Amino acid sequence: EIVLTQSPTTMAASPGEKVTITCRASSSVSYMHWFQQKSGTSPKPWIYDTSKLASGVPDRFSGSGSGTSYSLTISSMEAEDAATYYCLQRSSYPLTFGSGTKLEIK
Amino acid sequence: QVQLTESGPGLVHPSETLSLTCTVSGFSLTGYSVYWVRQPSGKGLEWMGRMRYNGDTSYNSALKSRLSISRDTSKNQVFLKMNSLQTDDTGTYYCTSRYNYYFDYWGQGVMVTVSS
Numbered sequence: 001e002i003v004l005t006q007s008p009t010t011m012a013a014s015p016g017e018k019v020t021i022t023c024r025a026s027s028s029v030s031y032m033h034w035f036q037q038k039s040g041t042s043p044k045p046w047i048y049d050t051s052k053l054a055s056g057v058p059d060r061f062s063g064s065g066s067g068t069s070y071s072l073t074i075s076s077m078e079a080e081d082a083a084t085y086y087c088l089q090r091s092s093y094p095l096t097f098g099s100g101t102k103l104e105i106k
Numbered sequence: 107q108v109q110l111t112e113s114g115p116g117l118v119h120p121s122e123t124l125s126l127t128c129t130v131s132g133f134s135l136t137g138y139s140v141y142w143v144r145q146p147s148g149k150g151l152e153w154m155g156r157m158r159y160n161g162d163t164s165y166n167s168a169l170k171s172r173l174s175i176s177r178d179t180s181k182n183q184v185f186l187k188m189n190s191l192q193t194d195d196t197g198t199y200y201c202t203s204r205y206n207y208y209f210d211y212w213g214q215g216v217m218v219t220v221s222s
Contacts, residue, residue: 001167033207033208033209035151035209042200042212042213042214042215043143043151043200043209043212044212045207045209045210048207048208048210049207052207054210086150086151088151088153088208088209090208093164094153094164094166094167094168095141095153095156095208096153097150097151097152097153098150099150100150100151
């Protein structure tokens with residue numbers, strides 16, 4: 001099983017600040033997916049195939065990485081970006097999620 | 107448009123079996139795969155299993171001995187059955203699709219409480 005380790009676990013960012021969330025895999029994966037979840041709602045696809053933005057996702061978000069290290073970056077934090085973000089690998093079964101990064105607005 | 111809707115009991119007693127249904131619209135189960143994901147209360151996401159478009163299934167090994175996923179293509183429904191439920195199975199259960207890409211559409215989730 002591929003274990004995904006997200007960091008940080010929680011963080012707070014000021015409006016306009018650049019934010020980077022990292023997801024490290026215990027073995028190499030081909031792609032990484034990211035989901036945004038706000039309290040009481042279903043997860044939303046956010047970034048797929050490492051760097052492609054899902055429909056409706058603002059272009060201040062970007063994804064990058066390869067092998068065992070991937071990241072989600074927000075170029076300029078906005079209040080609406082406060083949420084929990086999860087990474088997902090689909091390179092091998094069982095599919096596994098990271099434990100999540102809770103991002104708050106300062 | 108693509109929609110997934112979970113349904114099932116909100117309360118299950120310990121040691122009993124959970125039965126959930128995911129009803130899909132906007133696509134055919136013979137063309138696209140459906141997955142089950144759960145989220146224990148206040149915790150992260152866990153992939154449970156998959157019903158592939160060709161009828162093949164895959165399961166999370168941690169749940170495999172208790173879990174069964176099936177479908178009725180004529181009704182556009184995918185079923186999840188999990189036995190021997192315990193309190194740590196309490197949480198929200200989602201079905202999700204691989205339509206354009208992995209987990210691109212999600213149901214609203216169904217909250218399941220395991221309690222006597």
